[in-house]
Amino acid sequence: MTYFDDMNYRLNVVNLLIAVKNTETYRKLEKKTKISQSELSRYVKGHNIPRKERCDKLYRILKDYLDFTDILRGCIQKKDDFLDFCISPLQKNYLFATSRLYLDVFEFTKGLEITKILTAETAGTYWSSMVSYTFKKPLVTLRKVPFEEDDIQETIKRNGDYLTLYTPRKTIERGDNIFFMDAFARKGCTSMLANNLVKKCGARIKAYYFLASIGNEWEPALESIGRPYKILLKY
Numbered sequence: 001m002t003y004f005d006d007m008n009y010r011l012n013v014v015n016l017l018i019a020v021k022n023t024e025t026y027r028k029l030e031k032k033t034k035i036s037q038s039e040l041s042r043y044v045k046g047h048n049i050p051r052k053e054r055c056d057k058l059y060r061i062l063k064d065y066l067d068f069t070d071i072l073r074g075c076i077q078k079k080d081d082f083l084d085f086c087i088s089p090l091q092k093n094y095l096f097a098t099s100r101l102y103l104d105v106f107e108f109t110k111g112l113e114i115t116k117i118l119t120a121e122t123a124g125t126y127w128s129s130m131v132s133y134t135f136k137k138p139l140v141t142l143r144k145v146p147f148e149e150d151d152i153q154e155t156i157k158r159n160g161d162y163l164t165l166y167t168p169r170k171t172i173e174r175g176d177n178i179f180f181m182d183a184f185a186r187k188g189c190t191s192m193l194a195n196n197l198v199k200k201c202g203a204r205i206k207a208y209y210f211l212a213s214i215g216n217e218w219e220p221a222l223e224s225i226g227r228p229y230k231i232l233l234k235y
Contacts, residue, residue, distance in 0.1 A: 072232060073233060085184075098130060117178075118198070
């Protein structure tokens with residue numbers, strides 16, 4: 001782990017503590033964490049940053065203090081087989097949700113040596129942008145319309161329909177280790193396209209991460225790709 005990764009992890013654990021402090025007293029947190037109120041206060045006020053070992057302890061205790069999946073579920077509106085995701089910084093528990101998501105992705109991708117974050121327009125753009133910014137890794141967005149005439153493209157046929165995704169040349173480079181992140185998994189077409197397009201660039205997708213899935217049509221695609229994947233909510 002680099003110094004930057006270590007500090008980023010520790011600061012996000014502090015953010016998690018701040019978010020929980022908004023709903024709990026220092027006295028209750030002291031009983032839960034076995035850390036003195038004065039020390040917890042110094043973390044919350046930014047006067048001190050807990051060392052890595054203490055952050056590990058705090059994360060284990062605090063990560064399920066609020067129901068992360070329940071918070072996400074409250075941001076998703078479902079109508080028939082369509083999901084719409086929306087979260088705002090003004091929303092209750094926003095800080096907890098964003099810090100918790102970062103820490104979950106951090107844990108999931110540990111050891112994968114990710115060089116770039118990949119998503120497809122448009123549902124996954126918000127979360128992948130946030131993760132890209134926090135990890136300080138470049139974000140590549142696959143589009144349904146070309147950027148330039150010489151874009152790299154990949155097409156797949158599904159149930160008589162064609163789906164094509166494009167990316168400008170050199171946005172994905174040979175040897176890149178890609179982390180694919182999207183809001184929803186539906187039929188697996190986007191995942192397959194992304195995998196094929198990244199291979200065409202001489203890179204590889206190391207893992208897939210989705211906030212939610214609809215049904216189970218996506219399963220054969222992800223299983224055939226053979227990469228680790230995680231889905232937080234299933235509909």
